[in-house]
């Protein structure tokens with residue numbers, strides 16, 4: 327089995343509230359580097375770790391993580407809607423392998439996913455049906471959140487289970503780094519919002535458009551400096567990237583939910599997807615980072631990063 331990893335931030339504001347052309351060009355360069363890396367690696371299976379933003383998972387049942395044997399995208403923020411090309415046999419095999427290794431995995435036979443899953447597939451592969459994928463939801467938004475050590479355990483178990491497949495597997499993490507976008511919070515929510523977060527009523531097109539406009543306006547306000555959102559934290563973001571690059575993944579076991587939220591904002595927990603992806607790669611042997619890009623981009627409300635990593639040649 328051959329393995330590689332990519333971490334890629336996502337933002338619903340890409341293309342809607344873009345930064346200055348030089349920043350945009352630097353991001354495009356970094357993304358092109360990641361695309362070339364993926365093309366050269368030529369994966370025949372992508373294990374995609376991504377969060378949800380109350381489009382697929384709700385408080386009626388909110389697992390810490392969940393693997394899909396089938397998945398459909400809702401098409402939020404202009405992202406593609408429809409079926410992802412899930413490799414159901416590989417998904418079932420990984421699910422069995424994870425459960426055999428003592429990690430209590432939830433499995434969905436029809437997962438609903440949003441831009442968190444779709445953006446990286448569109449950016450790196452040009453669509454949601456271009457490559458066999460195993461989608462793995464990692465809760466990075468809905469508190470309470472469990473210990474980060476369990477996300478590392480999940481990533482490790484999936485990596486070990488994938489290692490017995492005769493495949494070229496790309497572990498892909500979607501989200502982060504520090505950012506505090508306006509995602510609804512259950513605690514203190516008015517009854518109508520709380521009910522939507524618990525039950526998951528699909529929004530009408532008008533409701534969805536209003537929610538998306540609220541996020542776009544928040545991006546404009548954030549870039550203009552008029553907001554109470556937690557600032558992007560380049561020092562913390564680089565600590566996260568340094569930790570992943572160094573391979574000292576056990577360090578993350580000491581990262582508390584409170585510390586991550588205080589340093590990186592309410593959606594900083596999306597870095598759990600990166601931790602899972604790198605733990606999976608680490609489970610197949612030692613690795614090295616081949617590219618790393620970082621920029622704080624207030625227009626996208628994102629500490630925005632792209633990283634690629636491959637197995638060491640002499641493992």
Ligand SMILES: O=C(O)CCC(=O)/C=C/C=C(\O)C(=O)O
Pocket residue numbers: 336337338379442501502505507508509510537538540541593596627628
């Ligand atoms: O209706 C809403 O409020 C939707 C909010 C939402 O989906 C925001 C998403 C933000 C990100 O995905 C991000 O910055 O990571």
Ligand SMILES: [Fe+2]
Pocket residue numbers: 336377379442501502593596
């Ligand atoms: Fe997100």
